[in-house]
Amino acid sequence: MILPLYPITVLDLTGSLAMIFLSGLCLKIAREINCRDKDNPMSTYLLWLMTAIFAFSVSRSMGHIIKHILYFTDHEHLWKRLSPVSGSINTVTFIVIAAVTLFFRRMQQIMAQINLDKEKIEKTSKELLLLNRDTEAIVSERTRAELALSVAHDIRNPVMVIGGLIRRMIKKLPDDAPERKNLETVLNFAVRLEQLVARFEGLHKEMSLSFSAQELNSLVDEAIDIVKPEADKEEIQIIFNRAHKALWFKGSRHLIKIAIVHILRNAIEACSTGNTILVTNGLCDKGISVQVQDNGPGIPEAVLKHVFDAFYGTKEKGTGLGLSMVRQIIEEHRGTIDIKSREGKGTLVTIEFRTHLSTD
Structure with a gap:
């Protein structure tokens, strides 16, 4: 009755040795790939995975080999004691394989998000470079x-x-x-x-x-996209209440975007972590308007009187030309800009444009 089992035993032993050999060969190739490209997370994942598979192959194969040796030497009772240990080792190595796969899957998702953020940062940097120019x-x-x-x-x-x-x-x-x-x-x-x-x-x-027709909602959207990384870094929330209808006016898109970005950046610099900046577009008596309101510390009355004065500023760095330049841009578009602020209550900046510029 024992003789017919010999071919199966030989096949099992041969397969176990082949499993160790092949998994070892795969581990060797994975190490070579990782050495050529250590910065690639996928090559690191492949090395870790093949290490876990090699450990699993050795554990499982050695369990089968030891089992057959004990059976042929009439020590079946020893295998009954070792069997749970061998099974536990196999289970642990299988869990390690699953853990490595799940870990690197999460790492791949993180890397993909990092690449997306990198692209956004590069895009924003290009926008900022253009705006600075x-x-x-x-x-x-x-x-x-x-x-x-x-x-x-x-x-x-x-x-x-x-x-x-x-x-x-x-x-x-x-x-x-x-x-x-x-x-x-x-x-x-x-x-x-x-x-x-x-x-x-x-x-x-x-x-x-030289002005042309511009749509205020999309223009403010672009300005917010530029400063949003700065706001996110400071954990400041920007909420945009866009008008339900398109708001058209005549002007220079680049100039108005520069003005709005500067106002938003001033609000971000004034606010603290947890503050909110509310941007609202809509109609007004003169035509259309955009309001930027924050719940920051506000502007002292003594400073508020001079915010539009050239070369006047409270920042350690800067020329003091910011709001003076903004007002000049707005007035060149036949618009108006107004700033209201109270200490401890925040600041409200209102810009209004005529919907139709006269030619006089």
């Missing part, structure tokens, strides 16, 4: 424009007086007077200066003519 361009442009307008204001009256006097002098001179040619030359230069002054004064009008 736009801000620098705006400051440079405003400085040149203000300088040009200041020069135009200073030379307008003298040029008009000179031109008027020269014209009167030319009218009084006869056509053949020798001084007439010199006075006409002076008058030509005075006219050229008057035209130059007019060109300087037309800068604002030319800028207004």
Whole structure:
């Protein structure tokens, strides 16, 4: 009755040895892969998994080999004692395999989320870089424009007086007077200066003519997306109550986005952990509006009087041009900006735009 079991026994022993050999070979290959790419979590997972499988193969195979040896040497009673131990070892190694798989599955999910966050950060960084470039361009442009307008204001009256006097002098001179040619030359230069002054004064009008139709809801959405990582880092919640209908106005998308981002960033810097910033779009008497309200510490009354003054600021770092630049952007869009604040109660910033800009 025992002889027919020999082929099965030989097959079991051969299979057990083959299992140890193959799992050992797989472990060797997994180590080589991990050595070539140690930073790859999948290669680390493969190494851990194959180590656990090799341990399971050795435990299970050695249990079968020992069992057959004890049976052939008439020590079956010893196997009855060792069998629970062997089964327990097999169970533990199987649990280790499952634990490694579940652990690395979770790690893979975490890595995927990290990659998504990385992409968001890179996208936000690009947006911030573009906004910073736009801000620098705006400051440079405003400085040149203000300088040009200041020069135009200073030379307008003298040029008009000179031109008027020269014209009167030319009218009084006869056509053949020798001084007439010199006075006409002076008058030509005075006219050229008057035209130059007019060109300087037309800068604002030319800028207004370059505006195009913009939708406020989507624009505020983009501004919030830019500052949201900063708010999340400080555990500050931003709530956006967007209007149910599209809110259209005429202006520059980049400039208005810069203004709103600056206001949101000011609110984030003023708030503490757990505070809330409420952004609300809607209709108003003048047209459309966006409000940014926070429940932070508020602005002292002495500071509130000067928030729009250029080069005035309470931050250790910065130029103090922030809100001054924001107000200039809003006013260039024929809009208004108002800030109300009470210490300990928070701050409310209201920006209003006309829905149709006149051409005057």
